[in-house]
Amino acid sequence: MKITNLVIALSLAALASPAFAQGKLNVIAATEDLASIGREVGGDNITIESIAKGYQDPHFVEAKPSFILKLQKADVLIVVGRELEIGWLPPLIQQSRNGKIQVGAQGYLDASLHASILELPTGQITRAMGDVHPQGNPHYWLDPENGKRIAKDIADKFSSLRPNDRAYFEQRLADFTGRLDAAEKRWLASMAPYKGTKIVTYHRSFPNFAERFGLEIVGYVEPRPGIPPSPQHTLDLINEMKRQNIKLVLVEPYFDLKTPNAIGRETGAQVLVMPPSVGGVKEVPDYLKLFDYDINLLMDAIKKSGAK
Amino acid sequence: MRIAQIMCASLVTGLIVMPAAASAQDVQALRQEIDQLRKDIDRLNQEYAARLAALEAKLAGAPPPAEQPAPQPAAVPPAVAPEAQPSIATSAQAIAAGSKVFNPDMAVIGDFLGAAGTNPVHPDPFSLGGDHPNALQMHESEASFQAVVDPYARADFFISFGEEGVDLEEGFVTFTSLPGGLLTRVGKMRAAFGKVNSLHNHVLPWADRPLVTYNLVGGEDGIDDAGISVARLIPNPWLFLEATGQVFRGDSGGEGSPLFATTRRSELSYVTHLRGYQDITEDSNIDLGFSYSYGHNGIVNPAGDGSLATQLYGIDGTFRWRPLQRSIYHSFIARSEWIWSRRDQAAELGGLQVADGGYVSGDYQLARRWFAGARLDRSGHPDNASITDTGASLLLTYWPSEFSQVRAQYRHTNYGVGATANELLFQFQFSIGAHGAHPF
Numbered sequence: 180m181k182i183t184n185l186v187i188a189l190s191l192a193a194l195a196s197p198a199f200a201q202g203k204l205n206v207i208a209a210t211e212d213l214a215s216i217g218r219e220v221g222g223d224n225i226t227i228e229s230i231a232k233g234y235q236d237p238h239f240v241e242a243k244p245s246f247i248l249k250l251q252k253a254d255v256l257i258v259v260g261r262e263l264e265i266g267w268l269p270p271l272i273q274q275s276r277n278g279k280i281q282v283g284a285q286g287y288l289d290a291s292l293h294a295s296i297l298e299l300p301t302g303q304i305t306r307a308m309g310d311v312h313p314q315g316n317p318h319y320w321l322d323p324e325n326g327k328r329i330a331k332d333i334a335d336k337f338s339s340l341r342p343n344d345r346a347y348f349e350q351r352l353a354d355f356t357g358r359l360d361a362a363e364k365r366w367l368a369s370m371a372p373y374k375g376t377k378i379v380t381y382h383r384s385f386p387n388f389a390e391r392f393g394l395e396i397v398g399y400v401e402p403r404p405g406i407p408p409s410p411q412h413t414l415d416l417i418n419e420m421k422r423q424n425i426k427l428v429l430v431e432p433y434f435d436l437k438t439p440n441a442i443g444r445e446t447g448a449q450v451l452v453m454p455p456s457v458g459g460v461k462e463v464p465d466y467l468k469l470f471d472y473d474i475n476l477l478m479d480a481i482k483k484s485g486a487k
Numbered sequence: 488m489r490i491a492q493i494m495c496a497s498l499v500t501g502l503i504v505m506p507a508a509a510s511a512q513d514v515q516a517l518r519q520e521i522d523q524l525r526k527d528i529d530r531l532n533q534e535y536a537a538r539l540a541a542l543e544a545k546l547a548g549a550p551p552p553a554e555q556p557a558p559q560p561a562a563v564p565p566a567v568a569p570e571a572q573p574s575i576a577t578s579a580q581a582i583a584a585g586s587k588v589f590n591p592d593m594a595v596i597g598d599f600l601g602a603a604g605t606n607p608v609h610p611d612p613f614s615l616g617g618d619h620p621n622a623l624q625m626h627e628s629e630a631s632f633q634a635v636v637d638p639y640a641r642a643d644f645f646i647s648f649g650e651e652g653v654d655l656e657e658g659f660v661t662f663t664s665l666p667g668g669l670l671t672r673v674g675k676m677r678a679a680f681g682k683v684n685s686l687h688n689h690v691l692p693w694a695d696r697p698l699v700t701y702n703l704v705g706g707e708d709g710i711d712d713a714g715i716s717v718a719r720l721i722p723n724p725w726l727f728l729e730a731t732g733q734v735f736r737g738d739s740g741g742e743g744s745p746l747f748a749t750t751r752r753s754e755l756s757y758v759t760h761l762r763g764y765q766d767i768t769e770d771s772n773i774d775l776g777f778s779y780s781y782g783h784n785g786i787v788n789p790a791g792d793g794s795l796a797t798q799l800y801g802i803d804g805t806f807r808w809r810p811l812q813r814s815i816y817h818s819f820i821a822r823s824e825w826i827w828s829r830r831d832q833a834a835e836l837g838g839l840q841v842a843d844g845g846y847v848s849g850d851y852q853l854a855r856r857w858f859a860g861a862r863l864d865r866s867g868h869p870d871n872a873s874i875t876d877t878g879a880s881l882l883l884t885y886w887p888s889e890f891s892q893v894r895a896q897y898r899h900t901n902y903g904v905g906a907t908a909n910e911l912l913f914q915f916q917f918s919i920g921a922h923g924a925h926p927f
Contacts, residue, residue, distance in 0.1 A: 235811040242927045243772060244727040244764040251668065251720060266925045273641065276720065278664025282635065306890055406888060407855050433812055
């Protein structure tokens with residue numbers, strides 16, 4: 180009898196099709212960085228939520244069914260792209276039953292399309308290189324110039340879906356871009372004295388950041404992307420750091436600190452837990468504060484070590 | 488049988504009712520869209536007429552072509568450029584320009600299995616039917632082909648190559664955006680009965696499958712049949728609730744693991760599944776399922792025509808813990824399924840047999856690459872409920888990278904017929920090609 184009830188409930192529920200109201204755009208972003216930029220542009224005319232948290236590894240998010248419920252009701256899905264989310268987003272999109280956000284549909288926005296992308300592989304690539312991203316490094320949001328491009332794409336997407344609110348989105352975009360421009364000048368000015376500082380990072384999360392702010396990444400704690408540190412590689416890295424007198428190791432908040440700390444002890448380098456994403460630490464609630472926090476952290480460390 | 492008929496009817500009504508409900512609402516929107524299109528076309532016509540006139544005027548006024556053709560190409564791009572928006576060609580576009588861009592995502596996963604120790608009851612360590620000892624075997628090479636078909640559907644093929652012979656493990660089309668939120672699959676697929684039945688070998692946390700799968704749910708392939716599946720989310724304010732209804736041809740189960748065998752067209756088999764999922768915290772969640780399946784078992788019905796029926800009932804539960812900030816280093820999954828089988832048999836075979844079985848298992852991730860696990864098994868026999876087998880396994884798995892793993896499993900089995908097996912199973916898995924999704 181239970182099954183009969185279920186069937187009736189199913190049929191009734193199926194009859195009530197969703198209402199198409201021109202209310203607030205319901206936006207889901209893959210990461211908190213995109214959610215933050217989306218919030219800047221969309222203001223009160225959208226609701227926005229992210230799937231991945233800033234303090235978790237964005238390559239390894241679990242495809243939880245609760246995310247399916249979020250995607251089911253979304254008007255727009257903003258993804259980082261460049262295969263960052265390849266391990267978890269495709270099944271979520273597929274099971275969302277939402278035609279609006281399928282790849283290539285009107286509500287699907289790949290935020291990387293106009294961004295400047297680094298580490299685009301040339302020549303043959305194989306998995307012997309680790310978990311390489313064939314479409315380039317997906318951590319491109321860590322350059323404020325790319326932040327502006329992402330914001331522009333988001334504003335265009337919102338405007339195309341809510342043409343009546345175009346002026347509102349454009350105005351907010353202009354405001355955000357203006358604030359970002361001013362802040363970027365400030366950040367560049369404060370980092371200028373430390374141009375050329377050599378650093379080591381855990382994963383390849385910071386190439387765009389390093390390029391914009393004049394840092395030189397000399398090595399990685401991971402021997403290859405996605406491959407955990409090996410003793411031999413760690414030894415080589417320590418020797419290289421000693422040779423080049425490198426005094427900074429940047430670690431994303433979701434990586435274990437054991438190996439970086441060991442490297443720090445051997446070389447005298449400082450180990451900094453540096454969030455690559457909004458929400459990575461609680462002092463970083465939005466996109467602008469992400470750079471504020473990271474740049475302050477770096478400057479303090481560089482001053483302390485006197486490294487160059 | 489009544490339940491089966493109701494399910495079938497509901498599937499059909501569900502499918503038919505949907506488009507009708509949507510169309511009434513869409514008419515208005517369509518009308519507006521057509522109006523808009525009409526305006527766009529008018530505007531385009533005018534623009535083209537103007538541009539054509541301008542070109543004609545230019546041609547008429549231009550000097551006759553000289554002996555050597557003037558460097559005209561320069562004049563061509565600007566005519567096109569305003570339309571194409573001369574932005575920097577992005578790398579994605581450049582990549583997309585390749586002619587292979589519409590090829591499906593392809594991958595091959597190799598599953599190599601080995602066994603040591605003895606098993607007097609089932610010499611083949613991974614099948615109830617075979618009698619070859621199979622100390623080493625290239626158990627399966629699974630090729631997958633996955634791509635989007637068109638704006639409405641995607642297709643997934645999983646072709647499983649044994650050392651000899653090929654089997655279509657799954658091959659189906661999924662309609663991703665049907666009205667009414669129906670997720671519909673058509674093709675051959677693993678049925679949504681419980682948890683393990685729908686999982687491919689390479690995503691299992693064990694080298695083998697639980698005893699209950701071999702005994703009651705059709706062996707390694709399980710309920711894997713050609714049919715139609717419809718799944719819908721049931722809206723409610725509390726939890727993720729998904730109901731699935733499936734209709735299959737009616738053939739499932741392998742050698743030594745009989746389940747469904749059809750003798751006529753009307754003897755379809757059915758699977759229904761209700762899944763509830765809830766996040767407990769952001770680090771932990773619980774997943775519960777109820778399953779029912781009905782099909783014919785190929786035993787001639789002495790009282791009438793056709794064959795007798797087998798019914799399966801199942802409950803499954805999964806608890807997952809994975810701390811978000813250290814998600815790549817530590818996790819724990821506890822899972823359990825219990826299944827009841829009611830198999831109707833002719834009187835000389837003992838009549839109706841009611842057997843049950845299940846497993847409880849736990850897997851803990853010790854470090855980024857290391858997993859330890861344990862599993863307890865118990866299962867009756869579908870065709871002779873008086874026999875019950877029990878077992879226990881211990882496991883250790885090492886992942887060199889996301890794309891390969893090495894596993895060892897100690898398996899102890901007490902067979903109801905009065906024999907004991909102690910085996911060491913080991914497994915190498917490796918995958919090449921497109922990056923697949925991580926299982927959840």
